[in-house]
Amino acid sequence: MRLYAVVAAGGFRRHATYRVATAAGVFTNTVFGFIVAYTFTALWDERPQLGGYDLPQALTYVWLGQALLMTAAMMGGGFESELMERIRTGDIAIDLYRPADLQFFWLAGDLGRAAFHLLGRGVVPMALGALAFDLALPADPFVWVAFLVAVALGVVVSFAIRFLVALSAFWLLDGAGVAQITWLVGLFFSGMVLPLTLFPGGLGTLAQALPWSALLQIPADVFLGKHTGWGLVRAYGFQIGWAAVLLTAGRLLQSVATRRVVVQGG
Numbered sequence: 001m002r003l004y005a006v007v008a009a010g011g012f013r014r015h016a017t018y019r020v021a022t023a024a025g026v027f028t029n030t031v032f033g034f035i036v037a038y039t040f041t042a043l044w045d046e047r048p049q050l051g052g053y054d055l056p057q058a059l060t061y062v063w064l065g066q067a068l069l070m071t072a073a074m075m076g077g078g079f080e081s082e083l084m085e086r087i088r089t090g091d092i093a094i095d096l097y098r099p100a101d102l103q104f105f106w107l108a109g110d111l112g113r114a115a116f117h118l119l120g121r122g123v124v125p126m127a128l129g130a131l132a133f134d135l136a137l138p139a140d141p142f143v144w145v146a147f148l149v150a151v152a153l154g155v156v157v158s159f160a161i162r163f164l165v166a167l168s169a170f171w172l173l174d175g176a177g178v179a180q181i182t183w184l185v186g187l188f189f190s191g192m193v194l195p196l197t198l199f200p201g202g203l204g205t206l207a208q209a210l211p212w213s214a215l216l217q218i219p220a221d222v223f224l225g226k227h228t229g230w231g232l233v234r235a236y237g238f239q240i241g242w243a244a245v246l247l248t249a250g251r252l253l254q255s256v257a258t259r260r261v262v263v264q265g266g
Contacts, residue, residue, distance in 0.1 A: 003100060004108035011112025015120070022120045025070060029125040033066040037133055051197035056136040057224050058195075063129035064220045065192050067122035071114050071151065072158045072215040074190055076183050078113060079106050079159075083166040088173060096258050103250055107159050114155040136224060143225060146232060150219040153239035157214040160246030161186070167250065170257040191217035211242040 015022075037059050044055045053061065070077060083106060086092045095102055129135060138144060161182065168178050187193060189212040196207045196217045207213060218235050221227050227235040 004104055007105060007108040008112035008115075011109035012116045013112075014109075015113050015116040025121045026124045029066040029069065029121055030128055033063055033125050033129055034132070036065075037062045037129065051195045052226075053195065053197075053224070054136075056134050059129070059133045060135040060137070060224060061191075061195055061220050063126050063133075063135065064223060065216055066125045066129075067118070068151065068154070068216050068219065069192065070117040070121050072154050072190070073110075073114070073162065074158070074183070074186050074192055074215055076162070076179060078162055079110050080162045080166040080179060083163075084169040084174070084176070084179070087166070087169040102254055103163060103247070106163065107156070110159045110162075111152075111155065118151065138223065138225065143223065146227075147219060147223040150222040150235065150239065153236065153243060154215045154219050156243045157211050157239060157246065158186075160243055160250055161211060163250045164246065164253060167253045167257060186212045186215065189213065190215040191220070195220075211246060214239040214242055 040058050040062055041055065044050055044053075044058050048054065050058070069075065083092075086095065095105075098105075130137060138147075162179075165179050165182050172178065189196070189207050189210050191207075191213060196204060196213055198204075199207050208217065218227070218239060222232065222235060
């Protein structure tokens, strides 16, 4: 465990060195936050309580989305490009023979990355949004803690999806196309474009059942007090369930890939 804690800390420090990129990201998130917030304001003026949110809740949702965009790597930007490159060049064989679990190693580094982006690119846009708009910020400290737990679980689900995408490079050689399709699908079904509660009929039911809803929709609803008591337990259960399924699938795919490397190496 100490090894993975060191890897996580290294992931945090690694991303903390890119100060200019972080500042540019904060600026971008803030600008897009204002654009989307004013768009939502116009929409909610015409349709109050749309999707079960009042205007302050809808605006809060907007700024949570900007805070979690990079935290949950909804547009990529995590470990997957590096892992796919190591698979393409064959350097992955060295990783597989190291005395560290491949999946846990990359998960630890990604958790460190996510922690940095939550602080480095999440806090400032959220604070500026709170200064400019009337946001529905929780007064109960427990809600903040529950929200952070939901964010952490969402990051694990995001990692599990991206780990599967990265491992596809064992068979496709270049998983960039799969990654781009996954990011587009993830942006739509995470609730980044619109809250999933606005999706009509069967599409809304499907969207909320897919793993991407664990990245933004569930953490946002926890923050807004939509999940309390057993509802909060069920929300966590949903995230944990998808994390377990996807991590297991990743481990199975990793085992198949490892046997393939061993056979080719032998």
